[in-house]
Amino acid sequence: MANFTNSSEVPGNWTVHPEVRPSDVAIAVWLAFTLTLCGLAVLSNIGMQVVTFARSTAPSPIKLLVANLCMTYLLSALIFAPVSALRMYYRYQDVQFPTGFCRYFHSCYVVVIVVSFWTNACLAINRLVAICLPLMYRDLMTTQITKWMVALTWIISVILLLPTMFGVGGVYDNPGGTEIVSVCFFTITSPYGNLVMNVYASAIPIVIVAVAATTVTVKTVVAKIRRRRVVERLQADVQVESRLLQRRLHIAKMLLLSFGIFLLCSAPVPLEMMSLNVRALIGRVPMLREWTRCISLLEYALNPIIFFSMNHDYSNSFAILRQRWITSISGRTSRSVWPSLVF
Numbered sequence: 058m059a060n061f062t063n064s065s066e067v068p069g070n071w072t073v074h075p076e077v078r079p080s081d082v083a084i085a086v087w088l089a090f091t092l093t094l095c096g097l098a099v100l101s102n103i104g105m106q107v108v109t110f111a112r113s114t115a116p117s118p119i120k121l122l123v124a125n126l127c128m129t130y131l132l133s134a135l136i137f138a139p140v141s142a143l144r145m146y147y148r149y150q151d152v153q154f155p156t157g158f159c160r161y162f163h164s165c166y167v168v169v170i171v172v173s174f175w176t177n178a179c180l181a182i183n184r185l186v187a188i189c190l191p192l193m194y195r196d197l198m199t200t201q202i203t204k205w206m207v208a209l210t211w212i213i214s215v216i217l218l219l220p221t222m223f224g225v226g227g228v229y230d231n232p233g234g235t236e237i238v239s240v241c242f243f244t245i246t247s248p249y250g251n252l253v254m255n256v257y258a259s260a261i262p263i264v265i266v267a268v269a270a271t272t273v274t275v276k277t278v279v280a281k282i283r284r285r286r287v288v289e290r291l292q293a294d295v296q297v298e299s300r301l302l303q304r305r306l307h308i309a310k311m312l313l314l315s316f317g318i319f320l321l322c323s324a325p326v327p328l329e330m331m332s333l334n335v336r337a338l339i340g341r342v343p344m345l346r347e348w349t350r351c352i353s354l355l356e357y358a359l360n361p362i363i364f365f366s367m368n369h370d371y372s373n374s375f376a377i378l379r380q381r382w383i384t385s386i387s388g389r390t391s392r393s394v395w396p397s398l399v400f
Contacts, residue, residue, distance in 0.1 A: 079343040084149050087347050091142040091354065098134035098357035102127040105361040111374040118203035122180050123364055125207045129173035130357040137166040138354060145347055159229035159241030164222040167243075168214050171258045175210040177319050178262040179203075181269030184312050188276045217253050226250025263323060270316040277310070311367035315360050322356035 105127045109120050116124065140162065183203075187194045221227055227243050227250035245251050365371045 079149070083344055084146060087344055087351075088142055088146045091347075091351055092139060094351060094354035094358055095134045095139050095142070098130060098138075098354060098361075101358055101361040101365075102131040102134065105364060105371070106131070108365065108371045108374040108378065111378045115200060117370075118198045118200055119180070119183055120370070121200065121203045121207060122176060122183060125210065126173060126176040126180065127361055127364075129169050129176060130361065132169050133166070133173070134354065134357045137162075137169060138350075138357075141166070141350075160222055163229055163241045163243075164219060167221075167258070168218050171214045171218060171262075172210045174259065174262040174323070175214065176207070177316065178265040178269075179206045179210065180312055181266045181273075181316065184273050185269045188273050217257060221250065221253070226253055259323075263320065266316050266319060270313055270320075274313060277313070311363060314367070315363050318356055318359055318363070322352045 106124060109116055109124045109127075144158070183198055186197050190197065221229070221243065226247050227245040229241055229243055243250075243254060245254060365375075
């Protein structure tokens, strides 16, 4: 993941000094672990895309948001994270990359990361409306509105972040000159860069997720307590509404777990951004920054598994796909065996 800094002065501790240079074995172990996580993330996110669009019916609003989130995970795990890992590995081998690599490659990587942040925020808003305003959910969270939300996460992020590729708001550079560094840094040079990188790209979506997760947690607990108290007195015509509430509570649990992983995996970068002491500590410990980047890959790999395992619609779609595959394979087998029986 690209790192942002709000200072034009980058501490010398951010470079890799000879006394803290890790061994080749440590670097190789880290690279193997990182690429393995990337492979697992790619498989889990491709699987989620397949089961999301397996049925002929249009996906629900929540599924559209999950599909967009998994698409950002897939792009990160398939393209950006492996290339960044390989760059880090070769930089430790004193291989120099073109000076424009950070500017062009990481500016695109940041766009994908920020889209994932804002998609998590949209998921948080979706669940907040479903739990707090259940009677208005179908009117406020329609498929058309959700499609616009998905589109805007990309459009706004591209419009605001891609200008940084050309030096607007800051510059991507390699701190330390020709010294070996393992990551690219964005040095903010104007209020625009601070607004885009620190406020829009991280602070706002993380605050939205945190507030929504807290609210949904409280509402979920209160709703479950009330449901237990009145379940014996529910009439037949109210049972349908009760089942709908139970389903929404179950989806809320799924997303709360997903939000928890998102907040946990997103923590290292904001901490590094806001605290000079954390930056200095990370700079002094060999491979610490590289290993903290693996936390983001855990989010890419684990969240799709959580979505799949805690939502029956995905497992039902998988069952339909599996039945199609079995029918297709058995049909091809019978057609290939039948001619031999005839002759």
